[in-house]
Structure formats: C-alpha cells, structure tokens
Amino acid sequence: MTRDEALFEFALRMGDTALILGHRISEWCGHAPVIEEDIALANIALDLIGQTQMWLGLAGEVEGRGRSADDLAYLRDAWDFRNLLIAERPNRDFGHTYMRQFLHDAYAVEMLGELTGSAEERVAAIAAKALKEAQYHLEKSSEIVIGLGDGTEESHARMQDALERLWPYTGEMFADDAVDETLAAESIAPKPSSLRPAWDARVNAVLGEATLTRPESGFAHLGGKTGRHTEHLGHLLAEMQWLQRAYPGATW
C-alpha cells in the first residue's frame, strides 16, 4: 500500500465517520427534550459536517481523480463508506445518542490531538481546527452522560443500557490495520491502538462520575473501516443521497 493509498483511506475513515455521525445527530432536529438541546445537537452536527467537508475534500485531493467532497458523500454506495460502525448505529433515545457521542468524542479528541502533529501538513491543519470542536463536544457529551447516569433511577438504567448496547462498537476505534501501519510509519497518523490508554482513562473517569458500570466484554464488531457495515447504513444513505441520485448532474 502506497502512502497516498493509505492517506486516501484514512481521510475517508475520518470524513465518513464525521458525516454519518453528523447525519444521525441532525435527525434530532426539532425533536430534542429541551430547546437548549436542539441548539446543542444542531451545533455538534454542524461541526461534524464541517469536518466532513475538510476530510473528504482531502480524500478527493489525494485520490486525484477529480472527486469533490460532495461526490464522495453523495455518490458512493454503502460498501465504499469507511466510517466506524458506531457512527451509523441508530439514535434510539436521547441518552443513547449522547452515549454514542461521548464514546466517539473521547476517541476523536485523542485521535485529533495526535494528528495535530502529523507529518502531513494538510492533516495537521484539519486536525487543529477539528480538535477544538471535538474538545467542546466531549465536554458537552461527558456532562450529559454524567447528568443522566447520576440522575434518576430511570435515566441511570437507560444510560447503562445504552452503554452496554454500544460497547461492542468501541473496539473498532482502536483496531490497527495496514492503512494505520503505513501512516504510522510515515508519522502521518498514530496507530489507533496507541490511543486506547488515554481513552480508557477518560471513559473510566466519566463513567465513574456517572455511576455507570463499564462492561467487561472485550468483544469488538469490526468492518466499518473496510466497508462492511451494519444494515442501518444503507437506509441512512438512501435518505441522505436521495436528491443527488434522483437528479444526477444538477447543481444545488
């Protein structure tokens, strides 16, 4: 695998994860439990769509076949998406949505933090911008996880359930493969496995404050990073890509 092949894959992984997670969050629009949360969720979605534009823009540039960020977002089928599976999991309830966000944010902060020192300038520049957003997201999602975990009996039970349901999708964030090896060798990106200790520490601290019990299972669903998704992604894309597919060639 060449450096550029690996970089293309990596940029897709980052961009697709932001895109799909952002899409999920945007599904909340107008349906949150309080207005402040309508605003906060829209804000997170907005940041993630912005990150998508940067990462997929980079992917298109690296690929060099003239595909724009929009082409990549709207004209690939599910198997060419490289997002982490956790991003495509359905929203279910508000607590589940924020638990997913928290588990992701704790990873994103570590990943982006490392990427700010990337030997590839374009990566470092994107990371620097995205890191600030991710830190804010993490602060926010930690707060909600703690508030609901250490809230009422019902909110606690719902958060524990969300945690258990999402836990098997966290391992994928730290699974290294050839793409990661190539980029690590070039000092472009860290090995995902190297981020785990910091993530563990953060997650343990927040779950502790939230009075939630960390699941013991180490089982991890894999596949998102290589294009083997859950059944949920196809439905999401059918909706997301509708206009571009129905009216090919139009500009909007």
Place this chain on the structure above:
Amino acid sequence: MTRDEALFEFALRMGDTALILGHRISEWCGHAPVIEEDIALANIALDLIGQTQMWLGLAGEVEGRGRSADDLAYLRDAWDFRNLLIAERPNRDFGHTYMRQFLHDAYAVEMLGELTGSAEERVAAIAAKALKEAQYHLEKSSEIVIGLGDGTEESHARMQDALERLWPYTGEMFADDAVDETLAAESIAPKPSSLRPAWDARVNAVLGEATLTRPESGFAHLGGKTGRHTEHLGHLLAEMQWLQRAYPGATW
C-alpha cells in the same frame, strides 16, 4: 381533457394508491404481533403490489410513451404520484395500520365493484381480479377493527384514536374532479362521490360493532390525487426507489 388523459390519471390514482399502501403494509414484515398477522399482512401487501403492476401497466399503455409499470413506480418524484393521501400515512401501531386498511378497503370494494362494469374492457378486467382480493382484505380488516375496537380498554382507545387521526383522510376518496367527470361521462369509472353512501353504510356498521364513535367532522385533506402529498411520501420514495436511482439502467 381527453378520454385517454383522464384514463391515464385514473390508472395512476388506482395504481399509486395500491403501490404506496402496499409499501406501507410491507414495512411490517417480520414485526407483527403474531405470526398469523405477519402472514396476513404480507398477503395483503402482495395483492396490492400485484394490483399495482396491473394499474401502472395500464397507465403506461394508455400514455403510450413506452413507460413500464416499473418505470412509473421507480422513476417518478413525489409530485407525479397520484395516490390517495391515506395510503402514505405512516403505520404507527398495528391498530392504526388496520384502521387505515379498513377505511381504504371499504372504499376499494365499492370502487372496484363498479369498475367491473366499466365500458373500458381493460379496466373491467383488472377490477374483476382485484375485487376478489379487496373483498378478502375488507373481511380481514373489518374483523381486526371490530376485534380491537371491542377488545380491551386500551385497544378500544387506540382504535378510536386511529379513527380520529385518519378520518380527515377519508373524504378524498369521494371527491370528484375533472378526471372523474370525464370517465363517468364515458362510463369508464363511477364518480367517486357516488360510492359514498355504500361506504358510509359499511363503515357505520363495522364501527358500530367495534363500539367506536364515528367522528363528526366533515373536513377532508385533499391533494393526493393531483400530486400534493404529505411530507411522508418523499421519505417513503427515497427508500423505495433507492436501487433504481443509484444504479440507473441496470436490470434486476
């Protein structure tokens, strides 16, 4: 409006209503409250898809521009759909689904019954085949409406709620327009308004047995028959047409 223009519109109205209602019913697949209902719902959906093929086939033939039933089903946007709005209303719960089905079936039986005597042979032939299915559907949906209406307190309340929610979508079935006038003048199809007394009688009888109260409001949402739909149809089509839109020109 020429006879053929009117016939084209009419065939779309019949075909699209069957298609969209059939799609909604098919969403239940594997999720019904008992296996017998999984089977019954699949059966209704199957009949409706079969009727769609006949009506849209006729529409394409009458139009004479070489569009097949599949082209019409998969390659039109929402505004070119002519289904009754009631068909696109979401499933919500099982009772709501069957209330929608019942209100529709009671109309379909009257409409198809009249159409078996159509001066246009192709219409009469389709109606003869579809009528038998519609009669069976009506028997089945009446049974469920009665069973749940006159069941427990909860099932009664849910059915009354479904009835009230769906009632404003029944008036459209009986609203005449220029298409109907043209076809009535040619003895091809009855005026929808002429079906109302029989529908009323049937609906009153079943609601009576179901111990449900018929809503008093005469307000009717219109628009489906002329292409002004609810927000639900676009989402349904995004899913339904996905493959045809994403892979244009492929055969399956």
Place this chain on the structure above:
Amino acid sequence: MTPEERHFQDRIDAGEKIEPKDWMPEGYRKTLIRQIGQHAHSEIVGQLPEGNWITRAPTLQRKAILLAKVQDEAGHGLYLYCAAETLGVSRDWLTEQLLSGKMKYSSIFNYPTLTWADIGAIGWLVDGAAIMNQVPLQRTSYGPYARAMIRICKEESFHQRQGYDIMLKMARGTPEQRRMAQDALNRFWYPALMMFGPSDKESVHSAQSMAWKIKINTNDELRQKFVDQTVPQAEYLGLTIPDPDLKWNEERGHYDFTQPDWNEFYEVLRGNGPCNADRMEARRRAWEEGAWVREGLMAHAEKRRARRAAAAQAAE
C-alpha cells in the same frame, strides 16, 4: 383611564421602553404574553418543516447552512421565551399552552415542505414576511421584546438571502429544478400573504395594540409592502406569481393583488391545515419522550447542589 394607565400611555407615547419591573396594565401584559409566546412557539414549530429536509439536503454546504438556520430558529425561540418569562410566566407553562392547543403558532408552519425548493421558498417568502412583521417590532414598547427582535432581525435577513440563493440556483437549474421552484412559489405564495393576518377591518385587537406600540403597522400595510418587495424578486428569478390579477397600479404606486383565501386561513387555524396534527404530534412526542431526560438532569443538578452544600458545611 386611571391615572396609572394615563401615565403608562404617556410613557409609551413619549417613546419610552417599558421594563419588566415597571407597572403595566393587565391587558398589556396579557397581550404581550400571547404575542411573544405565539412568536416563540412559531420559531420552535418552525424547525419542523425545514428539519424535514436536513437529512436530504443535496450538498454538504446546503446541509450545513440549513442546520445553522434551524439552530438559529431554536435560538430565537429561546430569546423569546426568555422575553415572555420577564412577564411572569414560565417556559414550561408556555409549552403546555402550546401542546394543549391553547396557544397558537404561525399557521404557515402547517404547510408541508415537499421538495428541496420549498426550503428556498421558506427562506425567501416566509422569512421575508417574518422580517416585514418583525422589523417594526424592534421599536415595540416592551424593552425585552424589542431587544429580542433586534437580535432576531439581524439573523432573519441572513436567512432570507440564503433562501433566495436556493431559489436562484433552482430557477437557473435544470427543467426539473425550475419546476420545483415554480411549484414551491405556487404553494407558498398565499400562505405567505396570510402571515400578516386578516385585514385590519377584521382584526379586533389591532387598535389597542397599536396604541400600546405592541403592533406598529397594520396588517394590510405590511402585506402590501411585502408584495411590492417580492414581485420584482420573483421577476428576477423568472418565476410567475400565482395570481393572474397581480399588476402594478401606477396611481397607488403599489401592486394590486388577490387576497388569500381567508376561509383556508381559518380552517388552518382550526387545526385543519395539511400538517397541524403532524406538527403537534411531533412536538408532543418530543416533550413526552424527553420527560425522563429533563427529570434525570434535574435530579443530578439537585444531587450536585446537595453535595456541594454538604461539602461547604463540612469545610466550615
């Protein structure tokens, strides 16, 4: 008029702002609560028709712009609820009034968004009409309301430009896009005209509200202004306003135009618009399904407060 009322009216006439702690007639307070509440509810319900297209926005940029817009609307709702709260009602009470149907929201949001062009039409026509209504309200007599309107107007005009930009792209696009744009204009034109309310001849509360400077212009004045502003914009887009009788009246210096169908307006107010039931259901569900979240977060805040208090006591 009592001396208090006299004094109050004098202050208003002098262009002074009324502030929350000031004395005010009960009618003034009630009218303001109704008006601000209704406006706030409109912002909140107004998220739904546009939200309907966020997941289907055609480009990343359009998706981001739409998200930001809907976020602004939630923000406006928040400012306005805060302004209403200065009049002594709580946000929860206002929400209950909305969900029980006792308070209304703008009837425009009971119309569906059926194509992407509707997102353009809402920005162009609906925000356009809203601005027309709101700009004068920056000079309304109640201080917190006037200040909220100043912030809101700034953002709304931005939204209107974005909406017009969508319309422009569509009107200059493929034949299908052009058809979408015209269709959106056809469907939103009269509902937008309705946003100014029935003719002042029909309006009961108008005179008092104008004296109190809660209302600054008459409905008909604003509607005319909106038509005069919008017609050339439609012409620039190459779209046809769905009113065969629309024409420039040289003498009046205004466009003559057909009034909307007020029967439809009253039907929609009565709950019979295309989307009333869906909108209320969406808001009710958001509220009900969010109950455990609000309770959970409140319980946690209470625990934290108690722990801090205990810690403070232990430290003493």
Place this chain on the structure above:
Amino acid sequence: MTPEERHFQDRIDAGEKIEPKDWMPEGYRKTLIRQIGQHAHSEIVGQLPEGNWITRAPTLQRKAILLAKVQDEAGHGLYLYCAAETLGVSRDWLTEQLLSGKMKYSSIFNYPTLTWADIGAIGWLVDGAAIMNQVPLQRTSYGPYARAMIRICKEESFHQRQGYDIMLKMARGTPEQRRMAQDALNRFWYPALMMFGPSDKESVHSAQSMAWKIKINTNDELRQKFVDQTVPQAEYLGLTIPDPDLKWNEERGHYDFTQPDWNEFYEVLRGNGPCNADRMEARRRAWEEGAWVREGLMAHAEKRRARRAAAAQAAE
C-alpha cells in the same frame, strides 16, 4: 434400556413414525422440542434479514417474489410451532424461550443483508444449505415433524431457484451488480458452511439423534454434499468461491475445501454476531408492542363467546 425404550427403538428401526399420543423417551421429546423449536425460531428470525430489503426491492416483480418468500417463511414457522406443540409445549412458551435467549435460532440470520445481491445469496446458499439439511428430515421418525418438513421442502427449493435467478441477473449485469454478487458470495460462503454445524467429531448429541432418526446424516456429509453441489453453480455464475484451497479431489470424488472459522461460529452463538442484538431486539419489540393487540383480540373473542353462550341459553 427399559422394555419400553427397546420397543420404541424397534419401531424407529422398522421405519415406523412416532405420533404425538405414542409413548416416547423424555430425551427424545426434549431433543425434538429443542430441534423443532430452533428450526421454527429460525424461520421467524429469518424474516428479518430479507425483510430488510422488501422496501428497497428494485422492481415490482422482485418485491412481490420477496414478499411471497418471507410470507412462506412465516408459514414455515407456523407449521413448525404446531409440530412442536404436539410435544406438549405452547407457542407462547417457545417464544419466551427465544426472547430470553434460552433457545437459539440459526446463526446465519445474525449476518446482515448489505446489498440486493445478498437477497440472491440467501436464496441460493442459505436456502440451499437449509434444503440439504431438511430433505433427509422428511424421513425423520417423528410424524408431525416429518410431515411439516415435506411441505417446507417443496417451497424451499422454489426459493432457492429464485435466489439463484437473482444471482444470475446480477452476475450477468453491470460491473457494479457483478461486484455485488461476488461480494455477497464472499460474505455468505463460510456462514453457509457453518449452517451444517461443527464437525461430527465435536458434536455431542449426534449419535443418539441419529439412532432416533431425528438426525439422518452427519454434519460433515451434508456440508460436503453442499459444497459439491454449489461449486459448479458458482462456476456457471462466473463467480469465485472465496476459498483459494478449494479444488476437486479426483480420488475422493469430492471437492476439498477450507473449513469455516469455528471460532467465529462460537462467537456468533455467544451473541457476538454482527446482528444478534438487532435481531433479538426486533423480535422482542414486535412481541412487546404487540401485547395490547393479542390482549385486545383475546378479550374480544371472550366477549363473543360469552354473548353466544348467553344467546344460546336465552333460546333454550
């Protein structure tokens, strides 16, 4: 062996069918309940992966065929629950066993359907493997089970042909369709091989089940038969079986092939397949959200019965 057991075994050895009212060893009954229940649950859960594509089927005809197929599966589930009920357990009890995770369903249904070609692959490979398992069971010793299998096998072979037909269309279609077809084969090949269960060497219950004619062939025999049948079909499609070591063994008169990853098999059994949690959640939700329907219909049936009884009494 007790004389009763001896007599029972003699009947089986003589090829007689055991019927519900006949005496049978407790182990025979339990094993059958487990096997038939698991098979019934598989039909029910098996609706879900295919149901996932009903709303996205690419043509009206394909949609109709798929609907009919999934309907058949529900029907098979019904036959099998009825067969199990003849052994003295209720359908509700069996459902509870499924929903609590005490009884399993075929692990193949824990794999997702990701493209339309997966619908073809399921018909071709999954129904193909199922038929391979089921055809011999038409001769199973328990009468109601054998009769259910006869009805089921007739329909399954129809399904397999339909699945193969989808694969053929895809394999002869556009490059993307071909890619979908190959990808589906890649993902379903080993899971299909797993459907025959672990090697007989590992299988504890096999010997007793074979003596009772609840099981007719060994897992390895059936798996080999499946491979031998499927390889030429894949060749005809122009698709590559994802096993570099697959090759014809002239001496054995069979294909040599790579065993599936049995660790994966046990992980999936433990609940760690790609879709276990989603599948169980879908079934649990269907059951829980359907409770009011079952209760409502039962209450109505009870009322009707009571009314009829009262009417009959009045008539006397």
